[in-house]
Amino acid sequence: MPTRRGGLHPVWELVTSAGKLMDDPAGVTRQVNADNTAPVEGYIRHITGCLVALASRLKLVNISDAIADLRQRVERYMPQNAFAARVHAQLVRLGLAAQAPETPPA
Numbered sequence: 379m380p381t382r383r384g385g386l387h388p389v390w391e392l393v394t395s396a397g398k399l400m401d402d403p404a405g406v407t408r409q410v411n412a413d414n415t416a417p418v419e420g421y422i423r424h425i426t427g428c429l430v431a432l433a434s435r436l437k438l439v440n441i442s443d444a445i446a447d448l449r450q451r452v453e454r455y456m457p458q459n460a461f462a463a464r465v466h467a468q469l470v471r472l473g474l475a476a477q478a479p480e481t482p483p484a
Contacts, residue, residue, distance in 0.1 A: 386394075433444035456464075469475035 429441075429444055429448060432448060433439070433441075436444070436447060438444045438447060466475060470477050
């Protein structure tokens, strides 16, 4: 069930209690499955929309120029090692990679 730092969101408290009101002793639960992630095409549409917005603000009408500019900005924003670590963490959350073993202190 979705939570926030203060606990279960009040809306979800109502949703989960609704099942009990209808003689469902288990209540209503939300199931999240990593296999149900958005298809790659959805990410492409989103990224393309963001790229068009960025390119228009920079007055770049050529897609190659916009992508090159974006790459430079992303690489300045997040170094490669940080990017790789974030990708690995996401892979672990999705169940697509094992958690990296902790390295012993030197």
